Amino acid sequence: MKNLTRKDIAKAAGVSPSTVSRALAGSPLLPKSTIERVTELAAKFGYRPNILASRLASNRSFQIGFAVELWPGTRRGPIRMSYYSTILDSMVSAAFERDYNVMLLPYLKDGKSAVEHFSNLILSKHVDGIVFAGLTRESNIPAELLKRNIPFVVIGSEAVKNKFVSVNTDPHLSMTEMFKSLEGRNYRRIFFVEGDPEYYHAVSLRASFMKVLEKSSLSLAGVIKGDYSRSSGYDSAGKIFSMKKKRDCVFFSNDRMASGFYMYCHEHKIAIPDDIGVIGSDNDDSASALYPGLSTVEQPRVEMGAAAVNLLIDVFERKPVQPVVIPNSFIERKSF
Amino acid sequence: MKNLTRKDIAKAAGVSPSTVSRALAGSPLLPKSTIERVTELAAKFGYRPNILASRLASNRSFQIGFAVELWPGTRRGPIRMSYYSTILDSMVSAAFERDYNVMLLPYLKDGKSAVEHFSNLILSKHVDGIVFAGLTRESNIPAELLKRNIPFVVIGSEAVKNKFVSVNTDPHLSMTEMFKSLEGRNYRRIFFVEGDPEYYHAVSLRASFMKVLEKSSLSLAGVIKGDYSRSSGYDSAGKIFSMKKKRDCVFFSNDRMASGFYMYCHEHKIAIPDDIGVIGSDNDDSASALYPGLSTVEQPRVEMGAAAVNLLIDVFERKPVQPVVIPNSFIERKSF
């Protein structure tokens, strides 16, 4: 079956193909009557402009890529993790509002150079630009992509000297709120359980925590290494309880580790918050299933995803862009 | 800056543009030497075929759409829910393996007809086919899309008379395992907390449950209405405990409702499993944070997502396809 094209509509309407395009685009040059007639005819025929042809002609794909790193040999990627899925969720909406689509760009962790892969995707016009999230601090991707003049935005990574466009969180406000709350409850010391320092998030959260801690009346009970996993949260409990004093509390760099800590406390009949106060970070959905409700430092993922998309489109449109820093808030529940 | 095209490589290699295409596609017609020479030259120049042109010429987008229903006026879609993100995650991997890409297709819940929207997406060649998940039972989308000859696959919906391609779960095996376990622990009665019957999943799970229940030595303590939400699980507790007898247990149609029930039990100092046995369904990640560990009927989402993609590509390639039914398993933890 032959595809319906502009020509067919043009013939039926007794105009030229270009007029059909103009009418469908609602060009202000055309009189209303023409627009109406052509539009009606197009609807009647069920004509839809071929987006493939339109993209070729305009040399734009109107697609934004979201990079997802696959583990070779598995059917598992990062999207099932709530950090990624929440960001993606809001990216889709934000892109939709600006007439872009989001495409997923899987790449193999130990495949050929990721940089090469993404360059190809841009050069071959698969996507107009790429959003990255969850890169490790040592990743060379942003620096290399910059060299090659590839439009991209990075979520949650350090924007080295503001050289590339990034979206980040500033937990300063939420930390301030948190310490204020803690002081109000007469806590004296606090443990800090760190995330995986490969990630910028872990480092910046720690820095922010320490900065605000200094100004507070609490003192540091200790820093415990973690890696964001539930088991590392569980394991941290042993160390914490070996050092614990009265009126101590713990801060976890994500809710997942906090949930591991909860598990330990349940198993050992330790009462939260009576025996120890607990605070998490992320406001994961799963955290709200915990009992007692986990107080947590929110990560504004929805805002970050939307901001990344809007920044990227601004780049396409050659508008001036600034790195975006989004403050987050502290959510108080029952865990301290 | 001008785009690098076949022509440039052709000129440099002293061949025609078509030969460049053939070489890059590894055509068996060409001698190895030509393929090598052209490939090297292309690499040296950093030439990447323009996928936009290729798609126009072949009239295929090599993209698979995943439909996501947006709530108007919010930046929230379904992808943040683990049901969707897990399916999507495996779809991306499966598509990658067969050289397809996954594109997200948002549509407004109360926007213009969804059917119209998806027809357009296909007619305009945005995507070659579409995967749906989480449709309600009364949705007219599958029937209408079928009429219009649009390639699609539906996950978790009833395949009415096998008329359209679908991927479903058969919980029969896991239910059998579950009841066997329950009998081994001397449970006498079981409550069934239903999901939202708008969804096929709720209905089919209930049917499967009842069928296996009949053959077991347990009796039905009652059916409680739920809607998959945590709060409906919490609310179910009141009804359950008003009817509860010794050696009763509860089955929840998803883990989320079970987590609401846990919340109630914690608040009311009811011990799981000593006072009541609990079983969930889905094997959500968040369920594994519950204490005591929630036994659950798994939903094979990873397999469903991958199967959907492979079915769809089979449809493109005009291979004969059959609806896929994937059995699931029972995961025993500490909640009964």
Add this chain to the structure above:
DNA sequence: TTGTAGGCGTTATCAA
């Protein structure tokens, strides 16, 4: 084994 040439269905420029 390789080259030629006619699509594919738009967009965009220029002329009328």
Add this chain to the structure above:
DNA sequence: TTGATAACGCCTACAA
């Protein structure tokens, strides 16, 4: 206000 026409870059039948 409209119409012609030249790109856009690749695919592919057909010819050589």
